[in-house]
Amino acid sequence: MVDEGTTSKWTNALKRHRHTVSVQATNQPNGQKKFKNSSTKKTKTVYVCEQCGEGHAQWLGQCPSCKTYGSLHALRLEPETDTNPKGGGAAARAVGWVRGMEAPMPLTQILQHSTEREINGDPTYVALKHASRLRLEGTMGKEVERVLGGGIMPGSLVLVAGDPGVGKSTLMLQVAGMLAEALPGMPHPAPHAKVVQASAETITPGIVLYVSGEESSGQLAGRAARLGIDSQQLYIFSATKLDDVLRVMEELKPSAAVVDSIQTLYLEGATGSAGSVSQVRECATALLHASKHTGTSTFLVGHVTKSGDIAGPRVLEHIVDVVLHVEGDKVQCHRLLRGIKNRFGPTDEVGVFEMLDKGLVAVENPSLLFLRESALSNGVSGAITINLEGSRPILMEVQALCSQVGQGQGPRRTSSGIAHGRLHLLLAILSKHAKVPTYDQDVFVNVVGGVQLSEPASDLAVAAAIASSYFDLPLLPSTAFAGEVGLGGELRGVAQIGRRVAEAAKLGFQRVIVPSASDVSLEGIEVIKCEHLRDVFQTCMGMAVE
Helix, strand or coil: CCCHHHHHHHHHHHHHHHHHCCEEEEECCCCCEEEEEHHHCCCEEEEEECCCCCEECCCCCECCCCCCECCEEEEEECCCCCCCCCCCCHHHHHCCCCCCCCCCCCHHHHHHHHHHHHHCCCHHHHHHHHCCCECCCHHHHHHHHHHHCCCECCCCEEEEEECCCCCHHHHHHHHHHHHHHHCCCCCCCCCCCCCCCCCHHHCEEEEEEEEECCCCHHHHHHHHHHHCCCCCCEEEEECCEHHHHHHHHHHHCEEEEEEECHHHCECCCCCCCCCCHHHHHHHHHHHHHHHHHHCCEEEEEECECCCCCECCCCHHHHHCCEEEEEECCCCCCEEEEEEEEECCCCCCCEEEEEEECCEEEECCCHHHHHHCCHHHCCCCCEEEEEEEECCEEEEEEEEEEEEECCCCCCCCEEEECECHHHHHHHHHHHHHHCCCCCCCEEEEEEECCCCCECCHHHHHHHHHHHHHHHHCCCCCCCEEECCEECCCCEEECCCCHHHHHHHHHHCCCCEEEEECCCCCCCCCCEEEEECEHHHHHHHHHCCCCC
């Protein structure tokens, strides 16, 4: 027998269920009634992380994605209606003003048509072929062109990321100023040729648009005055709504555009707040469509997370054509512009700049920048390595310090500029095969200038610096090192050893130590070939290792 309390509980539950699934009737033209669930159009609340933009169904003290505490904030999403569609396709709806693509053509037909136009001397084709990239003038422009692979490809989408305060906005404003100054006076390949890009009839040569979602127009004008930029062809637009940005791009039809930054833009047709994964993806897709169909070269400034990754979805790096990363310590004056991805040129190319009061200045000889203080101090724990950054050899100084471990303490290993695991590997090789036991030593390794060395060719210089500090013996002066160290202490060859040796000779080094397998010889510098670490120590420190 069911008691009265249980009956009352079931009755209340049934009422709640009826309230949840209650329906409402609406009159139809045919006199029938249409029933629809009233609970399908409710406002939804999601909790979005202000650091990484990830959304969650409930509030959490720590974001599961970026592990940040107290970063989730409530965001109310309006219900989707027929007049206000949300989600996928928002980018395509935002760029509906862009004309459609041409009909597909066989590759052989396109190649044959291009060959015929070249043979016949078609002036329009000649103009397209020779003016296919936007050029940047001056040493600053040449350094940026080196990373981009020879200029800015029309219609390309370039992502520029970096730590806060490293100089992304300064670099982009300088690039926009150079484009605005150079485009009106670009040399024409023929008197009747025009400055054309991939879609010549859709863009206006010379106009560059700078869109900022982080600074006002007055703030950008003040920065431009400090950098000496006063071009009339450079348009400043402060906005965060992507629809307004696309409208301005449609009106001005610029040759190039800068969006600073992609995380500040929002699209009304997409879900989430500005900077969220969905917003960044849809905004980038919309700008991609606009760039490809109009020929406007677009630069996107991107934020990074605490771990150094680009904020937003991983698909952002796949969407864009080029990914550039601005590196450098805020307390140092030099900056590195590194190419991570490039569909139009080589990857891992590096441009070196120096941050001054008037902005970034290109460094023509980066080795002198990192070695300008090395000539003043002949420390016993310093070794010069020849590192290859992209296609450019750069000489850098590696310093090491070994000190006796305190009583009752374990040995410490600290590295700045090289991977921690690589340091442990070299210490094990030195202890096993070169008689350099460091089990009772604190070992500190530092790359001068705060540069990160990821190439194995720097192993030899790191090992020589550690051994020099351990034995308290100086290395041979004016000596550079280039070589990879194997697990048995043997030296292995590295790529482009001839260019490395030539760079050392150009900077006045007297000798360079390389692996014995290296096929290189150059007048004006002594090339010492060694097979093992024992041979290196005997050569540069005058000691024999049994």
